[in-house]
Amino acid sequence: MTREEARNAILKAVRLALKNESINFDDNTDLIEQGVLDSLDGMVFLLELSTITGKDFPEESPGQSLREQGFFKVDKLIEYLAS
Amino acid sequence: MKLREIAFAVPENRVPNADVAQWSGLEESFITGRIGVESRAFLGPEESPSRLAAAACESLLARPAAPARSQIGLLVLVTQNPDYKIPHSSALLQKELSLSDSTACFDINLGCSGYVYALSIVKGFMLAEGIADALLVTCDPYSRIMGRADRDTVGLFGDAATASWISAGQGAEIGKLDFGTDGQKAEHLIVRKGGAAQPISGIYSCMDASAIMEPDCRLHMNGRGIFNFMMERIPGSVDQVLRKNNLSATDIDYFVFHQGSRFLLDQLRQKLKLPAEKVPSNVAQHGNTVSSSVPLLLAELMSQHGGLKSKKVLVSGFGVGLSWASNILFF
Numbered sequence: 001m002t003r004e005e006a007r008n009a010i011l012k013a014v015r016l017a018l019k020n021e022s023i024n025f026d027d028n029t030d031l032i033e034q035g036v037l038d039s040l041d042g043m044v045f046l047l048e049l050s051t052i053t054g055k056d057f058p059e060e061s062p063g064q065s066l067r068e069q070g071f072f073k074v075d076k077l078i079e080y081l082a083s
Numbered sequence: 084m085k086l087r088e089i090a091f092a093v094p095e096n097r098v099p100n101a102d103v104a105q106w107s108g109l110e111e112s113f114i115t116g117r118i119g120v121e122s123r124a125f126l127g128p129e130e131s132p133s134r135l136a137a138a139a140c141e142s143l144l145a146r147p148a149a150p151a152r153s154q155i156g157l158l159v160l161v162t163q164n165p166d167y168k169i170p171h172s173s174a175l176l177q178k179e180l181s182l183s184d185s186t187a188c189f190d191i192n193l194g195c196s197g198y199v200y201a202l203s204i205v206k207g208f209m210l211a212e213g214i215a216d217a218l219l220v221t222c223d224p225y226s227r228i229m230g231r232a233d234r235d236t237v238g239l240f241g242d243a244a245t246a247s248w249i250s251a252g253q254g255a256e257i258g259k260l261d262f263g264t265d266g267q268k269a270e271h272l273i274v275r276k277g278g279a280a281q282p283i284s285g286i287y288s289c290m291d292a293s294a295i296m297e298p299d300c301r302l303h304m305n306g307r308g309i310f311n312f313m314m315e316r317i318p319g320s321v322d323q324v325l326r327k328n329n330l331s332a333t334d335i336d337y338f339v340f341h342q343g344s345r346f347l348l349d350q351l352r353q354k355l356k357l358p359a360e361k362v363p364s365n366v367a368q369h370g371n372t373v374s375s376s377v378p379l380l381l382a383e384l385m386s387q388h389g390g391l392k393s394k395k396v397l398v399s400g401f402g403v404g405l406s407w408a409s410n411i412l413f414f
Contacts, residue, residue, distance in 0.1 A: 040117050040346045043310040060305055 001053065006081035010074060013049035017041050031072040042072060053081055084206040085254030086412055089382035090143035091245040092135055093369065094124040103238050106231040114238040119345020123241025123370035125226035132244075133166045136222035137179040139244040143218070144180070149248065152181055156214035158188045159205055161197035161221045161374040163403065164228060165190060168277075176220065187212070194272070194403025195341045196262075197221065197374035198245075199410050202398075203260045205249050215251040220244065223373035228274050230301040239344055241370030245378035255391070258411035261324035263316065268405045271308035275299040312405050313347060318355055320399060324409040335361065335411075336394040337384065341401055342366040342376035374400070381412075390414075 001009070007027070014031065015021050018041060031037045037045055046057055046066070060066055070076045099122050100111045115121055126135060143149060158173050158180075165172035173188040182188075187208070191201050198221050205219050222244035229236045248254075276299040277283050283300060321338075325331060338361055340348060345366050352362045365380050372379055377398050385391050391414040401407035 038113070038117065039306075043307045044350065046307065047311055047314060060307065066307075 001055075001082050003078050003082045006053070006078045007074075009049060009052045009081065010077055013045050013052055016048045017045040025074060027075045027078065029074045030070075031074065032067055033072070037072070039067075042067070046071075049077075049081075055081055084209050084249055084251060085256055086202070086381075087248040087250040087252065087254035088143060088146060088148070089245055089247045089378050089385060090139050090146070091243060091375070091379050091382050092138035092142060093241075093243045094126050094130060094135060096125050096127045096130075097122055098125050098241075100238075107234045107237045108232075109234055109238050117346055118238050119348075119364075119366050120238060120241070120370045121367045124243065126224045126242050131166050132162065132164060132222050132224050132227075133172045133175040133179060135224070135242065135244040136160060136162075136172070136176055136220050136246070139222070139246040140176065140180050140218060140220060143246040143248055150216040150250070153183050154216045155180075155182050155186055155218055156212070157205060157208055157217035158182060158186050159191060159201055159208075159217065159219050160189075161191045161193055161201050161219070162223045163192055163194055163373075164223050164225065172222075173220075187214075193374065193406060194223065195343070195371075195373050195376065196400035196402060196404065196406040196408040197223075198247075198377045199260070199398050199400040199408035200262060200406075201374075202249075202257050202410060203262075203408075206257050209249065209251070217249040219247040219249055219378075221374040221378055223375065225302060225371075225373055228300075228302045230298075233301065235304045235306055236302050239371045241372050243369055243372040243375040243379055245375045245382060247378055254414075255396075256413040258413060259324070259327040260408060260410045261320050261327060262406075262408040263320065264404050264406045265312065265316070266404065268308060268312055271305040271312065271405060272403045273303050274301065275303070309343075309402070309405070310347065310350070313343070313351060313401055314354060316405075316407055317351060317399060317401055317409075320401075320407050320409045321355060321397065324397065324399075324411060328411045330395065330411065332357070334395055335397045337391075337396045338362050339377055339380050339384070339396055339398045341371075341399065342369070342380060343371050343402070373402070376400075
């Protein structure tokens with residue numbers, strides 16, 4: 001998956017999670033910290049993103065949540081998906 | 084064997100969202116608006132699970148059509164938070180209710196899928212042993228295992244008990260069950276200490292909001308793991324149970340799902356493309372009451388104007404294990 005394909009997949013997953021086709025953000029956005037998604041939307045987003053890309057995300061453990069690992073930062077997500 | 088009547092009991096100790104917000108730091112608007120719980124009841128410090136379960140049973144047995152206590156041949160309690168590790172709480176309940184010595188009593192160690200599983204277990208035991216009347220009881224007070232500061236769980240759960248009368252006479256027919264387990268995901272909803280693998284060595288209390296609770300003694304929940312499990316497994320279980328009972332989704336009047344949270348119910352309903360009026364909920368009033376959530380909602384629907392007469396109701400419970408079970412009730 002290219003970086004552009006990853007970026008588009010993230011945008012599509014956010015729009016599906018929020019049921020909002022007009023939402024936009026840039027690569028520097030932290031989707032949770034900046035209030036694009038709340039913690040519940042975040043679960044839907046990751047499921048949608050996993051379905052779109054076929055890529056799984058790591059299991060969470062205490063002190064190592066995906067949020068704490070930066071998985072809601074768009075640039076980190078692009079890097080993860082494109083790797 | 085048929086589901087005849089359901090009664091319930093909730094503790095008097097109501098817990099408002101303001102208290103939960105203070106303990107956990109969650110926003111009240113998030114608890115009400117996103118989790119969907121407006122308030123819940125917790126057992127008081129002096130109350131026991133078996134006493135709450137007994138209150139639900141007494142409410143049922145006080146009804147005009149209820150069977151005499153001497154007629155109850157089977158008492159089954161679904162719980163993972165019994166009064167004691169030993170003995171089984173159904174024995175305490177038998178004494179509390181003054182049931183006959185010949186009553187078969189046992190606990191079923193299941194969580195949110197427990198009631199739906201137990202309907203089939205009770206039905207099978209009654210058929211095998213020729214029992215005409217049974218009590219199926221649920222009571223799983225998570226208030227006793229939740230850390231008050233744990234943002235993952237404290238806004239979700241509430242305490243309740245239900246008592247269902249299963250009878251060889253009239254009532255809602257219990258259909259064919261769909262069920263399953265994904266033990267690989269057991270860690271997603273777990274209390275690690277307190278069993279024989281990791282006995283508790285000290286004293287802890289989750290009822291005191293200021294007390295420091297040893298982390299492994301309290302409930303841990305991986306919300307994303309539970310959400311993914313529900314979205315992957317439950318639509319398939321709904322399809323399977325419809326197929327097993329030769330029905331389609333349009334034949335069903337109500338889909339009574341485990342009341343995990345309003346968020347989970349909304350996501351499941353949207354995935355199954357079900358109309359909102361067919362997916363009732365009482366999570367706002369009670370929170371997630373674990374194995375009591377399905378029968379509690381059934382009891383409320385049965386008591387409403389018109390009740391559930393002639394209705395087909397799909398029931399589905401899912402959670403701890405991770406485990407699921409779905410069935411159809413033909414009222």
